[in-house]
Amino acid sequence: MPFPTLTIADKTIPLPIIQGGMGVGVSLHKLAAAVANEGGIGVIAGALIGFREKDIAKNPIEADSRALAGEIRAAREHSQNAQGLIGVNIMVALCNFAALVRTAVAEKVDVIFSGAGLPLDLPSYLREAAEKAQEEIHTKIAPIVSSARAVSLIAKKWWNEYSKAPDLVVVEGPLAGGHLGFKRAELDSPANRLEIIVPQVVEALKQFEDKCGRAIPVMAGGGIYTGADIRDIMERGASGVQMGTRFVTTWECDASLGFKKAFLEAAEKDQMIIQSPVGMPGRAIRSQFLRDMENGLKKPANCIYHCIKTCDPATTPYCISLALVNAQKGQLDRGFAFAGANVGRVNDILSVEKLVEILLEEYEASARR
Ligand SMILES: Cc1cc2nc3c(=O)[nH]c(=O)nc-3n(C[C@H](O)[C@H](O)[C@H](O)COP(=O)(O)O)c2cc1C
Numbered sequence: 001m002p003f004p005t006l007t008i009a010d011k012t013i014p015l016p017i018i019q020g021g022m023g024v025g026v027s028l029h030k031l032a033a034a035v036a037n038e039g040g041i042g043v044i045a046g047a048l049i050g051f052r053e054k055d056i057a058k059n060p061i062e063a064d065s066r067a068l069a070g071e072i073r074a075a076r077e078h079s080q081n082a083q084g085l086i087g088v089n090i091m092v093a094l095c096n097f098a099a100l101v102r103t104a105v106a107e108k109v110d111v112i113f114s115g116a117g118l119p120l121d122l123p124s125y126l127r128e129a130a131e132k133a134q135e136e137i138h139t140k141i142a143p144i145v146s147s148a149r150a151v152s153l154i155a156k157k158w159w160n161e162y163s164k165a166p167d168l169v170v171v172e173g174p175l176a177g178g179h180l181g182f183k184r185a186e187l188d189s190p191a192n193r194l195e196i197i198v199p200q201v202v203e204a205l206k207q208f209e210d211k212c213g214r215a216i217p218v219m220a221g222g223g224i225y226t227g228a229d230i231r232d233i234m235e236r237g238a239s240g241v242q243m244g245t246r247f248v249t250t251w252e253c254d255a256s257l258g259f260k261k262a263f264l265e266a267a268e269k270d271q272m273i274i275q276s277p278v279g280m281p282g283r284a285i286r287s288q289f290l291r292d293m294e295n296g297l298k299k300p301a302n303c304i305y306h307c308i309k310t311c312d313p314a315t316t317p318y319c320i321s322l323a324l325v326n327a328q329k330g331q332l333d334r335g336f337a338f339a340g341a342n343v344g345r346v347n348d349i350l351s352v353e354k355l356v357e358i359l360l361e362e363y364e365a366s367a368r369r
Pocket of ligand 1: 020021045046047091144172175177178179224242243244246338341342
């Protein structure tokens with residue numbers, strides 16, 4: 001039995017898997033297109049997407065917007081006959097959130113995912129674009145949340161102000177890679193386990209499903225590793241999953257081989273929780289750079305990217321963007337890689353096609369258990 005299809009408002013796709021957006025430069029057009037070609041949702045990460053543009057320091061907003069438009073177009077070109085979708089991930093914490101959302105809508109991207117803060121005014125950009133173009137906008141919008149409370153707040157505001165319900169919702173649990181939507185002390189709380197939060201979010205969305213007259217699929221992420229994990233979480237009410245870590249060690253992943261090797265070499269004990277300059281905890285692979293930061297060493301840098309609303313260049317111990325750009329290029333002594341709690345299990349590099357095949361085999365085998 002294949003995976004169940006995923007219906008998002010008026011669109012149905014064959015693979016209920018989102019490849020989570022991974023910045024900086026880890027998920028760009030190559031990975032996103034490969035996932036869309038398999039029938040899932042491939043997501044381009046918006047965070048500092050213009051890092052390779054010559055004018056990124058001088059014109060960060062323009063450079064990022066230009067790079068985002070370029071990546072969306074390239075992803076489309078590489079997935080012309082795809083049954084899946086192309087999405088972008090635009091974090092609320094980004095200084096150029098509004099500019100990137102406007103660019104993504106103008107490029108007619110299929111889905112915008114937005115977390116790292118509450119995307120309370122996301123529908124206003126769709127409304128603005130529809131008024132300007134005098135036509136309906138088909139871009140879907142999806143908040144990324146870590147609690148039923150957060151999704152209720154967002155859905156209420158969207159409904160009351162814009163008569164809009166989320167097209168789908170991603171729930172991210174504490175085992176995810178990257179920035180985490182929990183306080184550090186709450187990460188190990190049994191009440192915050194993904195399998196506990198998912199049914200709560202599904203329940204919280206029921207009243208909005210009634211209001212808008214359609215299903216609002218809930219996609220679960222953070223620690224989903226095998227096809228059996230996909231089945232388990234879907235049995236608890238998720239309509240599909242969002243996966244990050246497993247997509248890093250694919251040939252199509254846009255990061256350097258050095259970055260992927262850091263994933264292959266990491267053992268379970270090599271992951272750590274950092275307090276990121278973004279003001280949230282994050283899950284990453286332990287590195288000398290992070291050890292130095294833990295020991296109070298500072299890497300003072302001029303702020304060239306002006307990327308995160310909550311980062312104070314005067315007090316931050318290091319520039320997270322620079323650290324992530326270095327890591328993306330494979331210079332892990334000058335940065336670090338975010339990774340999910342399952343990073344110790346990754347042991348080979350596969351094609352996206354092969355990874356999806358394995359996930360399906362595992363999913364099918366778990367039905368016979
Ligand atoms: C290297 C890396 C970078 C990430 N960057 C982002 C990001 O820019 N924005 C975001 O919302 N989530 C980000 N995430 C989270 C992923 O999109 C995804 O939700 C998460 O990794 C799922 O957990 P998993 O890795 O256990 O599958 C990142 C994760 C990783 C591993």
